[in-house]
Amino acid sequence: MSRWGLARRAFALGWRAAPVAVSVSLVLALVAGAGPAGLAYLSKLLIDALVAPSPAGARTVAGLAVATGLGAGALAVAAMLRQLAAGAAQRGLLLRSQDLLYSRVNAIGGLGPFEDPGTQDRLRLADEAATSAPTDIVDGVIDAVVGVVSVLGFVAVLLAMWPPLGVALLVAEAPALLTHLWLARRSATATESVAAPQRRQFFYRSLLTDLRAAKELRLYGTGGLLHGRAMALLRDTSGVRYAVERRETVAQAWLAVLATAVTAGVTVFVVLGVYRGRISLGDMTLYLAAVAGVQAAVRGVIFQLGRVSASLRLFRHFDELLSGPADLAQGDAELAPLHGAVRLHDVWFRYGPDGPWILRGVSLTIEHGRSLGVVGLNGAGKSTLVKLLCRFYDPQRGRITWDGVDIRDVTLASLRARIGATFQDYMTYELSAADNVGFGDVEHLPDRARIEQAAARAEIDGAVRALPRGYDTLLSRSFADGEQHGVLLSGGQWQRLALARSLMRADADLLILDEPSSGLDALAEQRIHRQLALLRQGRTSVLVSHRMAALREADEIVVLADGIVAERGAHASLMAAHGLYAELFTAQAAGFQLEASR
């Protein structure tokens, strides 16, 4: 999209965000622009009236003096009102652009964009743009209007009185305009070029202050190393910015020399004109005011155009992010409750076009009301299968159907609303315990009884009640709730909260548990699996686990190996087949027996 197109969109955004403030700003900009030339002309009339050979009447002089004073006062008030309107427009624009950005980020349906460095850089630039670019563009254009009107006012007065000076002043400012536009382009390019290293630097910086990283950083002494890396990146990125600033300063110094030469030339010329009686004293003040006024206004316009030009480049990232296509296309239909089965039909999947195939033609059926266990060695693709069921990615080949309907043909929201899941890399929210559980079903977040029931099923209700403020206790050491400091849970307790979260959707059609008990003690694990087995009875569920005993009761178990379903069946038949499942099960059981016999 062209710069004009982008500027139009930024203005449209501003107009929708704060129509009154933007219009008031524009009107006051016209007043502020025309004011200085008008005032200079009034001053000229006043001086001429004072020093003319036949002095004007006292009334005329007093009238001109009052008009000049009132004009100056009105301009000052207009400037203040403009500042107020600009502030209101800025606030409206900031809220609107941030709102649009958050909505867009939330509308990203899958995980792919979050794993793409290019998209991450664009997100960072769009975030930076959302904070300042639309405001800078709207403000910059309005300020440029002030400057242009101001220049036109002076030039109009000069052209009417002495045309060569008007033309000469305009021509003298052309190099400044071109130089600033070139500098603005360089500055925006520099901002873009440091986006990736800057994001990496922020990452190192956040690690240095991250509570979760603090243990390892201290034990392994990696703090200094990360500090060094962050500083090296900061040195590079700030070096790039400094180079741009240096270039700007040198260019501005040359432009200042040029402006001084023009001012000096005009001053000498005009003063000699007064000395020789060709120019009146009033004309002289007007010419000198015009030179200073035009130079200041042109410099203002140039500065604003540079600012707008740089902001437009940033705004492009914001605009492209907002208007870009959805990462996952989705149908309009709402997904109906499950009655038959969820099926994978010859599913092939890899994370990137150059990556290895993780699933190579997986077909399996998850029957309604039955439980499916998934086993496999590390990296076999079990969690990948779970992510595909939630449609965080689409398979490159094959399809996944829900009662015969391709899950790509229904809305993402309706698919996900029917699934409750605990992920292997579950989240720990630095929020209240109630939020940590209730986030599993936002609709029922205020329903404390439901939250407590889910927590009780995951055997964490008692521990939460024992916290200083029960379910309202903040689970964080980095944030405080007023005077109240938060508390931290143990790893297993966090895992139980994550499990409780997935149980909030008590009526979910499909319950997916990816290693839900890896951090639990043996007794708790046994009890929870018994609970989950009861809960899963009559419900459709997928359980991924390395704990073979937990899977034993599943209606069907599949073994993933080399990207395919290598074995399938119930526990007994798999044991009888003496394949990988039997080997894994026996190895784990033998481990326990060995321990027991010691």
Ligand SMILES: Nc1ncnc2c1ncn2[C@@H]1O[C@H](COP(=O)(O)OP(=O)(O)OP(=O)(O)O)[C@@H](O)[C@H]1O
């Ligand atoms: N987001 C990702 N981008 C690229 N590759 C990935 C991604 N997630 C997983 N992989 C790769 O896919 C393969 C399968 O990973 P997955 O997490 O599905 O295995 P898993 O069977 O759940 O393993 P584990 O038993 O260790 O949990 C691994 O080789 C992993 O490196």
